[in-house]
Amino acid sequence: MHFALFVIRVGFGVMFMIHGWPKITGGVDTWTWLGGNMSVIGLSFAPAFWGFMAAMAEFVGGLLLVLGVLTRPVAAMMLFTMLIATLMHVQAGDAINTVLHPLKGLVVFAGFLFSGAGKYSVDNMLAR
Numbered sequence: 001m002h003f004a005l006f007v008i009r010v011g012f013g014v015m016f017m018i019h020g021w022p023k024i025t026g027g028v029d030t031w032t033w034l035g036g037n038m039s040v041i042g043l044s045f046a047p048a049f050w051g052f053m054a055a056m057a058e059f060v061g062g063l064l065l066v067l068g069v070l071t072r073p074v075a076a077m078m079l080f081t082m083l084i085a086t087l088m089h090v091q092a093g094d095a096i097n098t099v100l101h102p103l104k105g106l107v108v109f110a111g112f113l114f115s116g117a118g119k120y121s122v123d124n125m126l127a128r
């Protein structure tokens with residue numbers, strides 16, 4: 001079971017680093033666009049801040065997930081980011097395949113929120 005958590009954690013972490021890098025490097029215009037999606041839950045202030053936080057959750061969160069550092073807090077941040085992305089795609093009326101991408105992430109991050117990083121992680125080494 002622990003090796004399975006390791007494989008999923010590293011795989012998803014790398015994928016989210018790749019997915020988040022263009023958002024980190026996109027600058028204020030990208031962050032503002034991305035953060036504008038917070039309007040799906042009624043937040044329309046500081047879109048650049050929210051966008052930057054989402055980009056950081058994806059890229060830095062992915063890196064921390066790979067290492068297994070602060071896995072539960074990272075999973076919570078990434079789960080929230082995927083919730084907003086899922087709601088945004090649903091509200092836009094996007095095709096189910098488009099909606100499923102962030103929804104899959106949401107489910108995986110919910111799992112990490114409950115399970116933690118597993119045996120093969122920095123979190124586990126620090127807990128000893």
